[in-house]
Amino acid sequence: MIAENITDIDLRKRALVLLNENLGAANTIRFLSMYNTGKLDYMQIREDLFKNMSARQVFEEAAIFWERRDAESLTLKEKRST
DSSP, X not given: OOOOOOOHHHHHHHHHXXXXXXXXXXXXXXXXXXXXXXXXOHXXXXXXXXXXXXXXXXXXXXXXXXXXHHHHHHHHHHHHHO
């Protein structure tokens, strides 16, 4: 793979698309918050992540994320108690 010479903005957009496609919106935001240096433009990130999604789609994806997280948490608690 040959490295392209791209702008910082294009690099950020491509990275957000890849993260969102592979992790989903909720986990992408969670990941980004781990590395927040205070210089991120949250409004731009939000626009990039959700530009093709309706409010209902964002809500549904968030609900699925929290349901899975809660289920995983319960499974871990059950494994620890046995």
